[in-house]
Amino acid sequence: MTDARAPYVPPGTGWPDDPAAPDTPVAHGAGEVIELAAGAPDLAELCARQSVCRACDRLVEWREKVAVERRRAFANEEYWGRPIPGWGDPEPRILIVGLAPAAHGGNRTGRIFTGDRSGDWLFASLHRVGLASQATSVHAADGQRLIGARMAATVRCAPPDNKPTPLERTTCLPWLAREVEDVAGSVRCIVCLGGFAWQGVWPALKQAGYEVPRPRPKFGHAAEVELAPPPSAARRDPVLLLGCYHPSQQNTFTGRVTEDMLDAVFARARDYA
Numbered sequence: 557m558t559d560a561r562a563p564y565v566p567p568g569t570g571w572p573d574d575p576a577a578p579d580t581p582v583a584h585g586a587g588e589v590i591e592l593a594a595g596a597p598d599l600a601e602l603c604a605r606q607s608v609c610r611a612c613d614r615l616v617e618w619r620e621k622v623a624v625e626r627r628r629a630f631a632n633e634e635y636w637g638r639p640i641p642g643w644g645d646p647e648p649r650i651l652i653v654g655l656a657p658a659a660h661g662g663n664r665t666g667r668i669f670t671g672d673r674s675g676d677w678l679f680a681s682l683h684r685v686g687l688a689s690q691a692t693s694v695h696a697a698d699g700q701r702l703i704g705a706r707m708a709a710t711v712r713c714a715p716p717d718n719k720p721t722p723l724e725r726t727t728c729l730p731w732l733a734r735e736v737e738d739v740a741g742s743v744r745c746i747v748c749l750g751g752f753a754w755q756g757v758w759p760a761l762k763q764a765g766y767e768v769p770r771p772r773p774k775f776g777h778a779a780e781v782e783l784a785p786p787p788s789a790a791r792r793d794p795v796l797l798l799g800c801y802h803p804s805q806q807n808t809f810t811g812r813v814t815e816d817m818l819d820a821v822f823a824r825a826r827d828y829a
């Protein structure tokens with residue numbers, strides 16, 4: 557393990573569910589993201605490569621600065637400080653897509669939506685509808701498990717102010733596109749958490765071979781679009797894209813998102829899938 561204020565957890569040093577090893581290839585720029593995403597032999601190696609990426613200078617600097625400085629409440633905790641790879645069932649029926657990890661959530665725990673308020677709401681709902689084994693997701697060794705579901709982000713590193721730049725979104729896109737492609741054989745429903753994830757998933761769907769409508773349908777809570785699957789997918793039945801308001805603190809505090817609203821979307825995803 558690292559010293560008390562290391563900027564990130566070195567790959568393959570015992571962090572729970574660390575998908576990478578010391579020799580996992582590292583992308584240092586947009587071209588290498590494209591190359592390493594396309595060349596990953598399988599989903600596990602894809603996630604390993606996602607988790608060590610250093611392609612975006614601004615985001616690498618930010619995620620590691622946060623990992624060193626830390627929030628006071630977590631001052632004694634080692635921070636992951638690396639990109640957050642896709643996580644969950646390798647052959648999911650439901651894919652849940654978020655925007656980017658939180659600085660003191662995923663960037664601390666190494667697992668998407670784990671250790672922050674949004675994740676508290678999300679996992680509680682997933683548990684109520686039978687898609688998560690536990691109602692909370694606190695740290696990477698807590699035994700939490702998604703049931704027939706998988707989570708991924710459109711941008712894998714925590715951005716300042718939760719706002720990745722357009723260039724950072726484009727640079728990170730090949731990781732998501734390849735992940736979407738790899739799970740297309742089993743996925744029946746894709747849930748987008750928030751308008752940014754909704755916008756970010758379209759180019760990934762297109763790259764993965766889905767037929768994408770033009771103009772793109774508008775985001776809304778419980779918005780639905782049926783998509784024709786990629787020609788390479790064994791199943792020919794449509795895939796449902798579902799919009800869901802993000803369970804951010806702002807949305808949950810103001811009542812824009814309620815437990816019932818989240819449960820309704822995930823129950824719909826479960827029943828469709």
Ligand code: SF4
Nearest residue numbers: 609611612712713728
């Ligand atoms: S945001 Fe994506 S492309 Fe940029 S450094 Fe993180 S993982 Fe790599």
